[in-house]
Amino acid sequence: MRLAHSAGPDIAALVKDCSQQLGDTSPYTLAFLYVTDALADRLPLLLAELKLTTGIPHWAGSVGMALNLTGEEIYDRPAVAILAMEIPPEEFRILPLIKAHPETPLEPLQSWLMTQDHVVSILHGDPGNPLTPDLIEELPRWLPPATLVGGITSSQSEPWQIADQPLSGGISGVLFSDQCHIQVAHTQGCEPIGPTHTITRCERNIIIELDQRPALEVLKEDIGEILSRNLSKIAGYIFAALPIKDARDDDYMVRNIIGLDESQQLIAIGERIEEGDELLFTRRDSNSAQNDLSRMLEGLKQKLPGPARGGIYISCLGRGRHMFGEESAEMKLIREHLGDIPIVGFQANGEIYQHNLYGFTGVLALFS
Secondary structure: OEEEEEEOOOHHHHHHHHHHHHOOOOOOOEEEEEEEHHHHHHHHHHHHHHHHHHOOOEEEEEEEOEEEEOOEEEEOOOEEEEEEEOOOHHHEEEEEEEOOOOHHHHHHHHHHHOOOOOEEEEEEEOOOOOOHHHHHHHHHHHOOOEEEEEEEOOOOOOOOEEEOOEEOOOEEEEEEEHHHOEEEEEEOOEEEOOOOEEEEEEEOOEEEEEOOEEHHHHHHHHHOHHHHHOHHHHOOOEEEEEEOOOOOOOOEEEEOEEEEEOOOOEEEEOOOOOOOOEEEEEEEOHHHHHHHHHHHHHHHHHHOOOOOOEEEEEEEOOOOHHHHOOOOHHHHHHHHHHOOOOEEEEEEOOEEEOOEEEOOOEEEEEEO
16 A cells, blocks of 8 residues: 655646656555545546556545644645556455435445455444435445445535546445455544433433433533633533444544523524433543554554555544544554554545544444
8 A cells, every 4th residue: 555645726736746656556446546636636637647647547535624644744735646456357446326225226236245254344424414314324235244444525616526436426436345354443532521311301302300300400510610600601612412323332422512591591402303212421531542643542452464555534623623633643643653654645625444434433344
């Protein structure tokens, strides 16, 4: 595997620079391409030029507000990152765009899927399709036993994905067979601050009661007296989290608190809920996030059958410099644990792990 990256507004210069870094591209069968949103409107041209210049037959990727690569995060400028892979053609398939139902788009892959005992899918999703969370949840039903990782496109302009061609509107990506030896994991960016509660009254995304008590009263109790005096200060710091049912560990999906009604003691969150669902409150914490990232990396290293050859790291827009302060601190920490292996990815509008859509997490797929 080989990493190439370059920055600047000129497409021809970017293609030339990356092609020179890749060198002889004849062994490569697949490349992941991520670009910052400053290049989103020119991604079709960029992809066409890269295909022509490199001869690499298959491509996947997306657009991000920032890019992740080995030891570095790229913000606020046009940039491109490529991970070229020499994967045998029989060990992967491009997952075509799925906008509403997986059955028809997956039909051309059925003969290959029927020969697989397990697949790992690296996915990219469109933030503008309201069905995207449902598609992520439903996709494994149409696959062999599957592990999903990926992220939702983040862009202020065109939400392009790449599945051999530029496209948008659904989910797409790459399916890998067991022969590729991929290990995946995810790391949380928020830490629980109180016990797990039961939602006893709610309406759509509005929580009326927790544990048969007014919802806002419970929130105030969990966050403490100082924050309760001025609830405007909890924005971007305190979040709701929904525990994953049947998870092997204490896993949860973080959601924004999008509204508080002090007169009626109500809480609105960025997710539809039902009575009987569980919920806990969490806080953003850079120290605990760093510790959890280190834990994840060490756990992955122990699972790898051999040295990692490369990886895809997709993290939340709320991580990176917004959580860890120092520029590129998160990617530098990953390099400290894994060494100078080629890694690419982007900062996403939501992270995919297994069949759930997360927030404030990082998901890593390592190839050995």
